[in-house]
Amino acid sequence: MGGAQEVAPLLLNKLLVxxxxxxxxxxxxxxxxxxxxxxxxxxGPTARNSSMFATAGTLYTYLSYGIxxxxxxxxxxxxxxxxxxxxxxxxxxxxxxMWSDRPGVVRERDLANGPGKLCRAMGIALADDGTDLCDPHxxxxxxxxxxxxxxxxxxxxxxGISRATSRRxxxxxxxxxxxxxxxxxxxxxx
DNA sequence: CTTTGGATCGTCT
DNA sequence: GACGATCCAAAGG
Numbered sequence: 001m002g003g004a005q006e007v008a009p010l011l012l013n014k015l016l017v018x019x020x021x022x023x024x025x026x027x028x029x030x031x032x033x034x035x036x037x038x039x040x041x042x043x044g045p046t047a048r049n050s051s052m053f054a055t056a057g058t059l060y061t062y063l064s065y066g067i068x069x070x071x072x073x074x075x076x077x078x079x080x081x082x083x084x085x086x087x088x089x090x091x092x093x094x095x096x097x098m099w100s101d102r103p104g105v106v107r108e109r110d111l112a113n114g115p116g117k118l119c120r121a122m123g124i125a126l127a128d129d130g131t132d133l134c135d136p137h138x139x140x141x142x143x144x145x146x147x148x149x150x151x152x153x154x155x156x157x158x159x160g161i162s163r164a165t166s167r168r169x170x171x172x173x174x175x176x177x178x179x180x181x182x183x184x185x186x187x188x189x190x
Numbered sequence: 191c192t193t194t195g196g197a198t199c200g201t202c203t
Numbered sequence: 204g205a206c207g208a209t210c211c212a213a214a215g216g
Contacts, residue, residue, distance in 0.1 A: 066198035
């Protein structure tokens with residue numbers, strides 16, 4: 001496995017499974033280790049981010065703004081602290097559960113078009129931190145239905161951070177209606 | 191449509 | 204004691 005910024009676009013179009021719920025990943029962000037000032041791993045391992053330093057394929061969940069759970073895929077190698085934040089997905093299976101866990105939502109595309117919403121819709125919690133996403137027996141895991149990652153993912157700066165804002169480490173499936181923000185018109189990709 | 195501010199709490203300074 | 208890898212409702216154009 002390479003660095004987080006290499007893995008992030010490869011996770012696009014993969015399936016995230018949590019119990020009976022399944023969604024297709026359409027938006028990711030890369031966060032590196034000590035070298036990345038915007039990463040939780042920037043200041044080294046702590047009690048909160050310890051699973052970020054685990055082996056590749058580990059789930060790292062954390063509490064955001066005291067309210068929301070966010071989910072990351074650790075990219076390894078062990079001890080580095082690189083991870084990919086899962087920012088949005090397209091609901092595939094288990095829609096009934098998603099609707100009931102997302103009261104007030106009207107449009108299907110609003111079920112999981114944000115990192116906090118994604119965890120809520122999928123039923124992923126802080127307790128799932130440390131899960132082995134590659135183990136077929138895990139409640140939360142990642143697999144594929146054969147759909148390859150897009151050859152030309154949209155690339156933008158990461159959202160919601162105040163440091164290292166010039167790095168364009170956010171990746172989106174082109175044309176998706178399920179990203180956290182609409183496709184910007186006019187295109188243009190580096 | 192865009193902008194603004196409140197919610198809420200664990201973690202680190 | 205301050206600050207978030209966010210979300211939503213409310214208010215303004």
